[in-house]
Amino acid sequence: MKPAGAPGDPCADAGRELIGDIYLSSAELTARVTELGRAITADYEGREILLVSVLKGAIFFMADLVRCIDRPVEMDFMAISSYGESAQTSDKKAIRFVKDLERPIEDRDVIVVEDIVDTGLTLNYVLHSLSLRGPASLEVCTLLDRPYRRIADVSIRYSGFIVPDDFFVGYGFDYRQLYRNLPSISFLKI
Amino acid sequence: MTEDIPNFSYYRGAKQPHFVTQTERQAAEILDYHRVPWEYEPRTFILETDSDGNIVEAFTPDFYLPDLDLYLEVTQMKQSLVTAKNRKVRRLREKYPEIRIKLFYKHDFVQLAKKYDMSLPS
Numbered sequence: 185m186k187p188a189g190a191p192g193d194p195c196a197d198a199g200r201e202l203i204g205d206i207y208l209s210s211a212e213l214t215a216r217v218t219e220l221g222r223a224i225t226a227d228y229e230g231r232e233i234l235l236v237s238v239l240k241g242a243i244f245f246m247a248d249l250v251r252c253i254d255r256p257v258e259m260d261f262m263a264i265s266s267y268g269e270s271a272q273t274s275d276k277k278a279i280r281f282v283k284d285l286e287r288p289i290e291d292r293d294v295i296v297v298e299d300i301v302d303t304g305l306t307l308n309y310v311l312h313s314l315s316l317r318g319p320a321s322l323e324v325c326t327l328l329d330r331p332y333r334r335i336a337d338v339s340i341r342y343s344g345f346i347v348p349d350d351f352f353v354g355y356g357f358d359y360r361q362l363y364r365n366l367p368s369i370s371f372l373k374i
Numbered sequence: 375m376t377e378d379i380p381n382f383s384y385y386r387g388a389k390q391p392h393f394v395t396q397t398e399r400q401a402a403e404i405l406d407y408h409r410v411p412w413e414y415e416p417r418t419f420i421l422e423t424d425s426d427g428n429i430v431e432a433f434t435p436d437f438y439l440p441d442l443d444l445y446l447e448v449t450q451m452k453q454s455l456v457t458a459k460n461r462k463v464r465r466l467r468e469k470y471p472e473i474r475i476k477l478f479y480k481h482d483f484v485q486l487a488k489k490y491d492m493s494l495p496s
Binding site for chain 1: 383384404405406407408409410439442444446476478481482485
């Protein structure tokens with residue numbers, strides 16, 4: 185394991201005590217994302233793809249992935265309420281979209297891009313909601329996966345890495361909204 | 375457990391759930407947040423009977439999620455009791471292979487609690 189905070193690491197001086205060893209280096213991420221992009225390219229020959237990302241964790245993965253797909257690709261984004269936000273208003277104490285997609289997905293080939301899937305409960309809600317809109321196809325591409333923690337049986341077509349039950353920061357993963365901008369994925373020491 | 379039961383939107387049982395532990399209640403809140411319909415202790419599974427047909431061992435999982443057809447047992451207990459629950463889950467799977475059940479461990483719950491910034495019971 186290499187220590188986080190290499191030269192150029194934007195979080196080198198901010199909260200370093202919380203950032204542990206690097207779990208996935210920038211090079212390892214690049215290599216795997218490239219593989220995923222190639223797989224999607226091969227599977228969607230002759231088709232136009234709509235990549236849908238749930239803000240905010242997956243935006244770094246999405247940005248890299250889309251550049252590894254050699255097909256016509258559109259991107260759209262949605263955001264869902266956090267548990268804390270929802271809990272503030274008892275009548276709306278449930279997951280909901282706080283930002284919806286900007287365009288219809290009917291008859292489109294949609295790939296939901298996730299940063300991580302564990303219980304699958306959030307993704308289950310997202311997929312159910314999107315499936316009601318009549319896409320031609322609906323698949324999931326996740327960077328990190330914890331299939332052993334699954335509660336909802338969601339189908340994952342593209343999975344980057346099966347990861348242990350640890351907390352991570354970097355490459356989109358945050359701790360209290362910080363450290364998303366680390367170029368690699370590191371363990372969080374809490 | 376004395377508690378102020380929240381008004382759950384996705385609870386599908388007939389009467390108010392009476393949670394035994396704070397962990398169970400938090401699990402219910404997480405399920406409700408995700409709009410996953412749930413029932414609380416809706417079924418007891420007989421695991422063993424004696425020669426007279428008397429129940430020797432039974433198991434009542436904490437939750438049933440009808441949309442997922444999944445029973446969920448949550449535990450925030452010490453390791454010795456987790457081992458006992460593991461054994462019961464294993465027995466249930468042997469005796470009722472058609473039943474889908476998942477044991478939600480303390481570590482699973484710590485992950486979710488941190489994700490949702492919830493306080494954990496000690």
